[in-house]
Amino acid sequence: MVNWIWLFLIVVSVVFAAFNGRMELVTEAAFEGAKTGVTVSFGLISILVFWLGMMRIGEDAGLLRKLAGLLGPLVRFLFPDVPRNHPALGYIMTNMSANILGLGNAATPMGIKAMQELQKLNPDKETATPAMCTLLALNTSSITLVPTTLIAIRMNFESAHPAEIVGTTLIATSIATAAAILADRWYRSRVRPPLVPAIKGTGGPSGSGESGAGTSLLS
Amino acid sequence: MYEVVTLLSVWAIPAMIVFIPLYAAFRKVPVYESFVEGAKGGFDTAIQIIPHLVGMMVAISMFRASGAMEMIVQAMRPFFDWMGIPSEVLPLGVLRPLTGAGSLAFTTELIKTYGPDSMIGRIASTIQGSTDTTLYVLTVYFGAIGIRRTRYALKVGLFSDLVGFVAAIFICLYIFG
Numbered sequence: 078m079v080n081w082i083w084l085f086l087i088v089v090s091v092v093f094a095a096f097n098g099r100m101e102l103v104t105e106a107a108f109e110g111a112k113t114g115v116t117v118s119f120g121l122i123s124i125l126v127f128w129l130g131m132m133r134i135g136e137d138a139g140l141l142r143k144l145a146g147l148l149g150p151l152v153r154f155l156f157p158d159v160p161r162n163h164p165a166l167g168y169i170m171t172n173m174s175a176n177i178l179g180l181g182n183a184a185t186p187m188g189i190k191a192m193q194e195l196q197k198l199n200p201d202k203e204t205a206t207p208a209m210c211t212l213l214a215l216n217t218s219s220i221t222l223v224p225t226t227l228i229a230i231r232m233n234f235e236s237a238h239p240a241e242i243v244g245t246t247l248i249a250t251s252i253a254t255a256a257a258i259l260a261d262r263w264y265r266s267r268v269r270p271p272l273v274p275a276i277k278g279t280g281g282p283s284g285s286g287e288s289g290a291g292t293s294l295l296s
Numbered sequence: 297m298y299e300v301v302t303l304l305s306v307w308a309i310p311a312m313i314v315f316i317p318l319y320a321a322f323r324k325v326p327v328y329e330s331f332v333e334g335a336k337g338g339f340d341t342a343i344q345i346i347p348h349l350v351g352m353m354v355a356i357s358m359f360r361a362s363g364a365m366e367m368i369v370q371a372m373r374p375f376f377d378w379m380g381i382p383s384e385v386l387p388l389g390v391l392r393p394l395t396g397a398g399s400l401a402f403t404t405e406l407i408k409t410y411g412p413d414s415m416i417g418r419i420a421s422t423i424q425g426s427t428d429t430t431l432y433v434l435t436v437y438f439g440a441i442g443i444r445r446t447r448y449a450l451k452v453g454l455f456s457d458l459v460g461f462v463a464a465i466f467i468c469l470y471i472f473g
Contacts, residue, residue: 078450079434083355090358097363110357114350118342121436126338131316133334134327138320178305183312188433189341189440196441204445205438210452213437217393217430217453218460223302224425230404231421236412242421245467249426253460260455264448 121185128186132168141167155215155258156208158198165194169212176219188216207265214257220250341440348439352431356394365390381465384410385419393457396429418472422464427457 094103135141145166152166152173159165168191175184191212199206205213224246231239317327359365369386376383384406391399403424410416430453438446 078448079446082431082450083351086355086359089364090355090362093362093364093367094358099361099363102361103358106357106361107354110353110355111350113357114353115346117353118346118349121345122339122342125342126335129338129341130331130333130335131313134320134325134330135316136334137325137330138316138323140316140319175308178308180305180308183309185436186338188437192437192441193341196443202441203443205443205447205449209438209443210447210449213434213449214452214456216437217428217433218456219428221425223305224421225302225305226400227403227421227425230407231412231417234407234412234417236417238413241413241472242418242425245418245422245464245471246425248467249422249460249464252463253427253456256459257452257456260452261448264452268447 124182125186125189128183129190132171132187132190136164136167141171143167144170155211158206159195159208160198163194163198165191165198165208168194172212173215176216177222179221179223179225184216184219188212207261207268210264211258211261214261215254218250218254218257220247220254222247344442345436345439348435352435356398356431359394360391360398381469382416382419384416385423385465388420388423389458389461392423392427392461393430393454396432399424399429415468415472419465419468422468423461426464427460430454430457 090103091100094100132141141164142162145164146162152170153161156166156169159169168187172184172187172191175181175187192209195206195209195212196202198208223240223243227242227246228239231242317331320327320330365387368390369383372386373383376386388399388402388406391402403420406420407417412418412421430450434446434450434453438449
């Protein structure tokens with residue numbers, strides 16, 4: 078689907094640009110966009126280096142495992158296929174907490190680290206696992222308690238009640254997250270049937286079954 | 297509640313920065329060495345994201361410059377008018393999943409033009425605050441670990457954006473209306 082959206086955006090842009098006489102602007106925008114991509118990635122270097130270092134200390138101290146062990150039934154419900162006490166659950170937990178508190182620059186490194194941990198459990202390194210899709214769904218809809226940036230902007234424009242949108246935002250974000258979780262569950266239930274028999278059907282040790290499924294998907 | 301959460305947000309990071317190494321030192325972890333060891337991976341991860349982010353940003357930036365969005369919005373305007381929804385917020389529904397910076401700029405523009413306490417200002421604030429930029433999150437998270445087949449992840453993200461967008465509008469109309 079990403080392939081199609083990407084192609085769609087580019088083709089539609091050029092067609093509309095021709096139609097609107099904006100071809101030069103669109104060409105310029107293409108290179109401007111490339112520059113933004115690099116700038117944003119470079120901006121990520123500092124926060125990734127810092128937080129990954131910090132989280133390594135936590136991991137070496139056994140803090141993340143502990144956190145994963147403390148996890149409530151909610152996270153086990155959301156990530157049934159991740160083994161208990163796996164560090165991935167600890168990172169998922171920190172990622173979710175950072176999102177809830179609106180700590181964007183901490184949430185991204187934790188999320189990436191959680192993805193890297195989930196990737197270790199992935200038999201086919203190029204295809205997303207259901208757990209990865211769930212983590213992504215939680216992050217795209219990201220529950221935030223206080224949208225600090227927006228409150229600041231509303232203050233700048235002299236709002237009488239800058240924080241009055243906290244309640245509406247919380248309700249909207251909860252509904253969006255619930256929708257994401259439901260959709261994710263639905264897709265999970267649809268994906269599971271063809272996957273499970275394929276692994277069980279090989280009859281051999283589960284390890285070889287999984288790698289077999291992986292290579293058949295790749296070819 | 298707002299004050300408590302804000303306080304928590306302000307304290308969360310410094311508390312973590314102090315607590316994690318302190319706890320680790322207590323458990324006899326060589327904290328600084330651990331930090332450097334883990335931090336090493338950060339650079340490579342960020343560099344690995346570049347091709348993904350450049351590809352996505354090029355497409356989104358072209359799309360915004362082409363004027364295609366304005367035409368989509370124009371086409372949907374009658375439906376919004378018929379529903380009694382201020383159509384000024386409509387571009388946000390398209391922009392929000394695509395670009396965080398772009399939709400924030402658009403929200404700021406709406407707040408500036410119509411005032412933060414207008415219905416448009418409130419709806420725009422709520423939409424902007426209630427979801428994250430799906431395409432960006434997908435690009436960065438999956439780019440960092442080299443996932444090529446994203447399966448249904450994007451569909452779920454976009455679906456939840458749509459639900460969030462509609463929910464934000466109706467909640468604001470109901471609460472502030």
